[in-house]
Amino acid sequence: MRKYLRLAAIQLxxxxxxxxxxxxxFLIEGVMATASLGLTLLxxxxxxxxxxxxxxxxxxxxxxxxxxxxxLRAVLEGLISPxxxxxxERIRSGSFDYVLLKPVDAQAMVSAxxxxxxxxxxxxxxxxxLIYAFYKRGSAPxxxxxxxxxxxxxxxxxxxxxxxIVCAAASFWVGRxxxxxxxxxxxxxxxxxxxxxLPGAWRFIFTFVIPIAVMTTFPAMALLGTLKATTALAxxxxxxxxxxxxxxxxxxxxxxxxxxxx
Amino acid sequence: xxxxxxxxxxxxxxxxRIGVAETVAYRAEFIVWILTTTQPLIMMSLWTSVARGGSxxxxxxxxxxxxxxxxxxxxxxxxxxxxxxxMEEIRMGTMAMRLLRPIHPFVTYTASQxxxxxxxxxxxxxxxxILLVTSAxxxxxxxxxxxxxxxxxxxxxxxxxxxxxxxxxxxxxFLTQTMAIATLYFGLFSLFSGYLLPLDLLPTPIAKIAAVxxxxxxxxxxxxxxxxxxxxxxxxxLLAAQVAWTxxxxxxAVWLWNAGVRRFESVGT
Numbered sequence: 275m276r277k278y279l280r281l282a283a284i285q286l287x288x289x290x291x292x293x294x295x296x297x298x299x300f301l302i303e304g305v306m307a308t309a310s311l312g313l314t315l316l317x318x319x320x321x322x323x324x325x326x327x328x329x330x331x332x333x334x335x336x337x338x339x340x341x342x343x344x345x346l347r348a349v350l351e352g353l354i355s356p357x358x359x360x361x362x363e364r365i366r367s368g369s370f371d372y373v374l375l376k377p378v379d380a381q382a383m384v385s386a387x388x389x390x391x392x393x394x395x396x397x398x399x400x401x402x403x404l405i406y407a408f409y410k411r412g413s414a415p416x417x418x419x420x421x422x423x424x425x426x427x428x429x430x431x432x433x434x435x436x437x438x439i440v441c442a443a444a445s446f447w448v449g450r451x452x453x454x455x456x457x458x459x460x461x462x463x464x465x466x467x468x469x470x471x472l473p474g475a476w477r478f479i480f481t482f483v484i485p486i487a488v489m490t491t492f493p494a495m496a497l498l499g500t501l502k503a504t505t506a507l508a509x510x511x512x513x514x515x516x517x518x519x520x521x522x523x524x525x526x527x528x529x530x531x532x533x534x535x536x
Numbered sequence: 537x538x539x540x541x542x543x544x545x546x547x548x549x550x551x552x553r554i555g556v557a558e559t560v561a562y563r564a565e566f567i568v569w570i571l572t573t574t575q576p577l578i579m580m581s582l583w584t585s586v587a588r589g590g591s592x593x594x595x596x597x598x599x600x601x602x603x604x605x606x607x608x609x610x611x612x613x614x615x616x617x618x619x620x621x622x623m624e625e626i627r628m629g630t631m632a633m634r635l636l637r638p639i640h641p642f643v644t645y646t647a648s649q650x651x652x653x654x655x656x657x658x659x660x661x662x663x664x665x666i667l668l669v670t671s672a673x674x675x676x677x678x679x680x681x682x683x684x685x686x687x688x689x690x691x692x693x694x695x696x697x698x699x700x701x702x703x704x705x706x707x708x709x710f711l712t713q714t715m716a717i718a719t720l721y722f723g724l725f726s727l728f729s730g731y732l733l734p735l736d737l738l739p740t741p742i743a744k745i746a747a748v749x750x751x752x753x754x755x756x757x758x759x760x761x762x763x764x765x766x767x768x769x770x771x772x773x774l775l776a777a778q779v780a781w782t783x784x785x786x787x788x789a790v791w792l793w794n795a796g797v798r799r800f801e802s803v804g805t
Contacts, residue, residue: 454568
């Protein structure tokens with residue numbers, strides 16, 4: 275375990291060093307983070323500019339969902355997707371062989387292979403949004419709600435990681451599927467809306483088939499204090515199930531790996 | 537000059553055949569690309585569910601369905617991934633092959649992307665049918681002039697989108713982080729083209745900016761032509777502006793390419 279923590283720390287340091295090498299990106303990323311936050315908020319502003327309430331969701335509670343979405347997207351773009359894009363590239367070029375040769379678990383090795391440290395701006399934006407939403411709502415969440423809200427954020431990030439790993443494992447079989455990540459990203463975009471705002475069929479799909487709601491809506495409800503205890507437990511259980519499935523898929527994928535190098 | 541033109545024209549059928557073969561060869565990739573453009577369906581469900589509680593700034597549920605189906609249709613027919621194709625080829629060095637051919641790459645890339653159109657139409661046709669036979673048809677124009685101009689407007693939207701993405705791809709000659717620019721482009725596009733929201737729902741200052749940017753002509757204009765009833769003067773004005781953007785952006789894209797290609801050093805074996 276210590277070995278893996280040290281490995282993750284080393285890889286983080288390498289990523290930080292290369293991020294520092296492109297210091298100008300600091301400014302670009304800051305501007306991009308602000309712009310993309312504004313872009314995400316716009317439909318919400320348009321919608322709640324006319325309506326006060328959509329299917330039981332008012333502006334502050336929708337903003338909390340948006341904050342969770344922004345935070346998770348930061349984790350996705352800062353941590354998960356750079357590593358997995360890296361993996362797809364290695365599988366294609368054949369240099370994945372060297373990863374397999376190393377005396378550590380390959381999944382742990384690739385899952386933390388690259389970070390985009392500047393995405394921390396998006397995370398800060400998400401926190402600012404949360405604070406604003408609760409200020410607008412006029413009531414702060416209780417410590418228990420904060421605890422559960424943070425716990426479910428971690429669960430959401432893990433569930434997302436599991437989905438993306440399954441997707442990356444697919445590239446062992448299909449080879450050229452880098453754009454599967456784009457697709458997942460596009461689907462994940464729906465997470466910015468409280469799932470209850472969507473019609474029934476979508477609600478079902480995004481809860482049980484592609485559990486985007488589990489990642490953003492439910493944690494937000496936990497923080498708002500409207501989530502039932504059973505749903506919270508089911509969310510955590512579902513996350514574990516996803517992690518186990520993704521691990522199994524990954525192992526099966528590794529077994530069928532045939533090197534692309536010559 | 538004349539010989540170059542006739543050479544290009546003679547090569548076109550072959551180029552298109554290659555494009556079709558490429559699309560078929562990478563069919564899994566192609567289907568995934570198509571699925572990434574289905575976002576309007578979710579926006580459609582969202583807004584119709586909102587509009588069920590009464591019309592929203594003049595849009596009722598049917599108007600939203602018509603708008604987003606038309607958006608999806610136009611996006612399916614105009615979308616392309618030439619910027620990603622170019623970045624890949626410049627990075628891998630396979631661009632060198634393309635440069636050896638005696639035809640301007642703008643043409644070869646165009647052919648390769650046009651060849652995907654028949655496959656995209658397979659997705660687009662059911663949309664047209666749904667648009668015409670369901671209650672959403674009340675949101676479609678009956679003006680024959682507008683219906684006739686719709687394909688023309690889509691064709692120009694295709695060319696504008698292609699030119700912008702070709703220019704972004706050409707940036708890979710100058711920069712290494714072109715991917716970030718493509719992401720930025722998509723963000724601006726989804727806001728200013730009406731992809732995310734109909735432009736007349738946007739707050740006034742943003743709608744004003746959208747009116748002067750080229751993005752509107754890649755999506756919103758054909759969608760407006762099919763879903764609104766426009767006075768013919770307005771229709772003519774929109775189409776004229778679209779022609780102007782098409783010419784200007786193609787000229788810009790080719791200029792950027794020609795400036796960039798001089799810096800190209802092939803990498804790879």
